[in-house]
Amino acid sequence: MAKNIKIDIVPARREQAAAVASLIMEAMDYDCCRNFAGPDHTLDDFHRMMTALVAMDDSQYSYRNTLVAMAGSDIAGAIVCYDGRGLHRLRRRFIEAAAEYLGRDFSQMDDETGPGEYYVDSLCVKAEYRHHGIATRLLAAAAAVKYERHEPLGLLVDHTHPWAQRLYERVGFRVVGETTWGGHAMRHMQSPLRCPGFPSDLLYIPYHDNEWGTPVHDDRDHFMYLLMESMSCGLSWLMMLRRREVFRECFAGFDAAAVAAFTTADEERIAATENMIRSPRKIHAMVTNARAFTAVQKEFGSFDRYIWGFTGGKSVVYPSHQQRWITRNALSDRVAADLRKRGFKYVGSVIVYSHLQAIGIINDHRECCYRYAELLPHCKTVADDYAGE
16 A cells, blocks of 8 residues: 555445445454354355445444545445444344344344444454554544544454554553453443544543643653643644653753753754754753753742642632633733743743643543543632633
């Protein structure tokens, strides 16, 4: 496959039923397909049945429940998803087809999903299109629907497919139970609801889950986030996450005292580092900020004590922020002004607001996001009538 081939994620069409059925069977695992087909029928028989089911309007495998990844006119992959509460209604077609095509009764089959879950029934990418992020894009497209429904995205992964489980874990799924399906032991995994609008990039998901909004109390981490926020001025946060290890290498493992002692030669070395953001002004400002940071540590005993002092040591949550994304407020104005007075650079109110979110002083996770509830017990609720732009 060409590295930069264009992939479009679009709804499947009825005339694609045979190709989609082949992908569904590969996702099921051929052993499961043989288990369903039984000793008297072949995989070809099972494929004919699955093709008929995909072509229907009201089966769980319907083209209406399917998104396909198109590489030109070729189907590179497919994902089949539906509301778990509709499983029994949708499965009726499978039971009827199994009786007609295979002479088998699956009316007592175990449920693979249920109410309260938007279920990924099948996901498969053709072998020649793998390792290009297509499965991740298909999952992201399915996730866009789950936010409309305010339900977690769920799926089953075969114990014999550890690589599939690793993929799902990388994009934010977690094991929530064990079950069996099609004669195979399965893990039930779910991707919980996260803040809508957060990118589905593989770097953003662990950042959202494990860092963003989580209270920080270690001064080295404080300096790291402050440096990254300051460097991000005019750039994307994703770029900062991708360059975090470069920053760590260039800025003494985020040791503020060591960076405060940097010379002009050190700044030139940093500017020459591969993948570094080569802005002499920003690099010099980070050294300046390190000196201001250590001065704050001397005055307050730690930077942590200083920065958390603005909220009395508590995280704050603003109910008014749930309706729209805020980029600055009275608190960030006050902190930014004080930082500038102490000699910090690239610390405008918008940058500082983002920093306060990152280090957990402001909990701006959306109420539908699972992290909001996890962090809420450590927060104090604050009315915030001012929301500067």
